[in-house]
Amino acid sequence: MFAIRSCSARLAAVSTDHLPYAATPGGVVVRWGTEAIDLATAAHERPDLALLVREPSLDPLLAAGPDAWAEVRAWARALVDTAPRTPVAALELLLPFTIADYVDCYASEVHASTVSRVLRPGAPPLHPNWRHLPVSYHGRAGSVVVSGTPVRRPRGQVVSDPAGPPTYAATARLDFEAELGWVVGTPLERGATLTPAEAERHVFGVVGLNDWSARDVQAWETVPLGPHLGKSFATSVSAWVTPLAALAQARVPLPGQDPPPLPHLAVTEPAGVDLDVEIEVDGEVVSRPRARDLYWSPGQLVAHVTSNGAGLRTGDLIASGTISSLGAPGCLLERGDPDGYLADGSEVVLRYAAGPVVLGEVRGRVEAAVGQP
Structure with a gap:
């Protein structure tokens, strides 16, 4: 801390x-x-x-x-x-922009290696590809909501008994993920690609982001194609969008990339962003990770999205993935406590600051699953 x-x-x-x-x-x-x-x-x-x-x-x-x-x-x-x-x-604050596509990345080495130890004890902490590219997946643009919107506990297939079949039930392991979301402004035509430096010129700004997760649903569905319903039910973003230009004094070198990334992902330092993150659950601050510890930079995340020629659209939202630091997890999963998840009525508040630059907070309260009292 x-x-x-x-x-x-x-x-x-x-x-x-x-x-x-x-x-x-x-x-x-x-x-x-x-x-x-x-x-x-x-x-x-x-x-x-x-x-x-x-x-x-x-x-x-x-x-x-x-x-x-x-x-x-x-x-x-x-x-x-x-x-x-x-x-x-x-003020009545709305979802600040129309979400075009939503991509969630996995940019924190601390988070990725800690989750591996929790879920796959004894296995290598990182897959061979992790240090070569920003691992990511497509989310659901239609489930992105503005801060303050209640989050309904989702249902899905879960396995309570490893020896038995799955059941369709409300998640018992509802989690938050403290992230940043990079907001694309100017589009990029299909077939074109960007370097990280070029990619940042397409980024309008940044929002705070909570990628709510149902860990038991996610665990059952993830192999072999990756997460889906365990992640797609709700993603909360701040109502306020901070211009990228406002973070000019918060740029810092990345913590070090070994091996060096391939040329199309090479960066000019300082490429990272020094933002303090504060996570509050039910009025208690539970963790304070730092965005400066992220392995991959904002420019690298956006450049990677374009590296196959997929292009960009105005309103694309490229999320960092969970921001974690040593001793400061960005989600509950990293704690390894199967009973330590969010209860109905719990409220999660994420706050972000770089000196006097305070991003909009991300707030959400958990509501009971449909059909539950």
């Missing part, structure tokens, strides 16, 4: 280096500490930018590209001193 100032304390130290965006029914807003500026209303002064901020979604802004992102950001900075503000607590 290590010390981390509370997010409320960091919000008091705001600067114009951050200015995250969110979507409301009336259009796009930008956050300044605990208050927000309504860009849609202010757009009467900038009709050239109005089409980017008047929709109840960040979609038009994402698609506009880096030059427009910089222009809107400069405009938002100028508005800080002049525009009226609304308390963030008074």
